[in-house]
Amino acid sequence: MKQKKDNKKVIYWLLTGCVLIFIMVVVGGITRLTDSGLSMSNYRLITGTIPPLNDAEWQAAFELYKQYPEYQKLHSHFTLSDFKNIYFWEWLHRVIGRFIGLVFIIPFLYFIITKQLTKKTIKKCLVLLVLGGFQGFLGWYMVKSGLVDMPDVSHYRLAAHLTTAFLTFAATLWVALDLIYPNKKTINIKFRNLIIISYLILIIQIIYGAFVAGLKAGLLHNHWPLMNENKFMHHTVYILEPFYKNLIENPSGIQFIHRILAYLVVISIALLWFMARKTPITKLQRKGINSLQILVAFQFLLGVLTILYAVPLWLGIAHQIGAFFLLSAMTFTLHRFSK
Numbered sequence: 001m002k003q004k005k006d007n008k009k010v011i012y013w014l015l016t017g018c019v020l021i022f023i024m025v026v027v028g029g030i031t032r033l034t035d036s037g038l039s040m041s042n043y044r045l046i047t048g049t050i051p052p053l054n055d056a057e058w059q060a061a062f063e064l065y066k067q068y069p070e071y072q073k074l075h076s077h078f079t080l081s082d083f084k085n086i087y088f089w090e091w092l093h094r095v096i097g098r099f100i101g102l103v104f105i106i107p108f109l110y111f112i113i114t115k116q117l118t119k120k121t122i123k124k125c126l127v128l129l130v131l132g133g134f135q136g137f138l139g140w141y142m143v144k145s146g147l148v149d150m151p152d153v154s155h156y157r158l159a160a161h162l163t164t165a166f167l168t169f170a171a172t173l174w175v176a177l178d179l180i181y182p183n184k185k186t187i188n189i190k191f192r193n194l195i196i197i198s199y200l201i202l203i204i205q206i207i208y209g210a211f212v213a214g215l216k217a218g219l220l221h222n223h224w225p226l227m228n229e230n231k232f233m234h235h236t237v238y239i240l241e242p243f244y245k246n247l248i249e250n251p252s253g254i255q256f257i258h259r260i261l262a263y264l265v266v267i268s269i270a271l272l273w274f275m276a277r278k279t280p281i282t283k284l285q286r287k288g289i290n291s292l293q294i295l296v297a298f299q300f301l302l303g304v305l306t307i308l309y310a311v312p313l314w315l316g317i318a319h320q321i322g323a324f325f326l327l328s329a330m331t332f333t334l335h336r337f338s339k
Contacts, residue, residue, distance in 0.1 A: 007116060009111075009116070010111060010117065010121070010179060011176055011179050013103075013107045013111070014172055014173075014175055014179070015173075015176050016103060017103060017104055017128075017172050018169055018172050018176065020096065020099070020103060021100065021165060021168060021172065022169065022324060023096060024093065024096045024097060024165065025162075025165050025166070025169070025320065026317060026320070026321060027089065027092055027093045028093050028162070028165070029316065030089055030313070030317060031089040031092075031093045032158070032213055033213075033311070033313050033316045033317065034085075034086060034089055034313065035070075035074075035075075035086060036085075036087070036089035036090045037090055037093075037142075037143060037146070037153060038065075038068065038090075038143060038146045038147065038151070038153070039065060039083065039086040039087040039089075039091075040061075040087065040090045040091060040094065040143075041064050041065055041067070041068050041147060043140050043143075049094075049095055049098055051087070051088075051091050052087075058080060058083075058084065059080065061083075061087065062080050062083045065083060068146075068147050068151075069146070069148070069149060069150060070146065070151035070152075072151075073151045094139075097135075097136055097139065100132065101132060101133075104128065104129060104132055105129065108125055108129070121175070121178075121179070124175045124178070125175065127171065128168065128171055128172055128175065131164065131167070131168040131171060132168055134164060135161070135164045135165055135168055138157065138160050138161040138164055139161055141157055141160075141161075142154065142157035142158055142161045145157050152214070153214065154214070155210070155211050155213075155214025155215050156214075158210050158213065158214040159207050159210035159211055159214065161210075162206070162209075162210040162213075163203070163206055163207050163210060166206055166323075166324070167203075169324070169327070169328075170328075170331045173328060173331050173332070174331060174335060177331075177332065178335075181335070181336075187338060188279065188281075188337060191272075191275065191276075191279060191281075191337055192334070192337045192338055194268075194271070194272060194275065195272060195330070195333060195334045195337055196334065197268065198265070198268040198269055198271075198272060198330065199331075199334055201261065201265055201268055202265055202326065202330055204261060205261040205262065205264075205323075206323055206327070208254060208257055208258045208261055209258060209319075209320075209323060211248070211254045211258070212251075212254055212255055212258050213316075215249075215254060217252070217254050217258070218255070218306060218310065218311040218316070219310055219311060220236075220251055220252055220255060221234055221252065221255055221307070222307055222308055222309070222310045223307075223308070224304045224307055224308055227252075227255075227256065227259075233256060234252055234256070236252035236253075237250070237252045237253045237256045238250075238253065239252075255307075262300060262303055265296060265300075266296055266297075269292045269293065269296045270293070272289055272333075273289055273290075273292070273293050276289045281337075282336070284336050285333070285337060288329060288332050288333030288336050288337075289333060291329045291332075291333075292326070292329050292330065292333060295322070295325050295326045296326060299319070299322035299323060299325075299326050302315065302318050302319045302322045303319055303322075306318075306319045
């Protein structure tokens with residue numbers, strides 16, 4: 001029996017990839033918030049999947065960790081037990097990354113061999129594989145930045161790593177949605193363009209969220225709606241010279257921009273909802289718009305609580321998950337207004 005191309009199995013495969021990327025982002029967030037990311041100081045594609053199995057191997061891994069700035073400047077008080085705790089999260093993060101690679105590549109080859117993919121879908125999946133490979137490279141590139149002089153990774157590389165993960169997820173979801181909803185329809189170009197603007201604002205906000213995480217800017221100015229009880233913009237927001245450095249390297253400046261972008265995300269999505277009330281749209285389109293309202297309100301609340309409580313682990317992870325769900329809803333909504 002001849003296999004139907006772009007069938008349900010292909011859709012389930014892509015959606016499984018989305019779920020795995022989501023899990024990896026969550027584990028990555030835990031890895032970052034527990035300062036576990038530099039616990040594995042070397043990179044081995046195959047043997048790196050096997051953690052230390054005995055006391056001698058654990059001690060060797062710990063001795064290697066001691067050679068780098070994070071131990072020497074921050075964690076010199078660590079015992080082997082402390083090291084094992086942080087090692088687990090980085091190891092798990094890397095193993096999930098390798099597993100995602102296998103989940104994408106092996107079924108992809110199977111679907112090609114059994115001719116279950118159209119040429120158009122094959123091209124899209126190749127793009128996804130390139131994105132996934134690039135994401136893995138960025139992870140290694142990010143960790144490398146924390147093994148030289150400073151005991152922290154570059155916030156630029158962290159932002160690139162995290163944003164690429166979000167975009168890889170969004171692209172995978174988009175390809176799955178192409179197969180779930182294959183029929184084209186008339187496009188409301190004006191409405192679609194407004195969603196694209198909201199989407200771009202959200203992506204910039206995600207980048208600045210990564211900057212906040214990389215520079216630990218969430219530990220500053222733990223008040224809301226003002227930055228320090230009586231100031232909307234604290235004077236430390238603009239203390240660096242030249243001025244542009246405040247936008248990309250000053251923790252106070254970056255937190256301020258992250259706050260302002262949060263308002264812009266809320267306003268842009270509220271505008272979409274307001275316009276949707278006066279525009280003939282389908283049920284799925286309306287569901288997408290409504291889901292954005294709920295998720296952006298929830299995400300805004302999580303952001304405020306994360307600042308007020310100085311980024312406890314569970315709130316930091318919840319805030320990152322909220323961003324992931326909001327991007328998912330935005331991707332779905334844009335797809336429904338584009339295809």
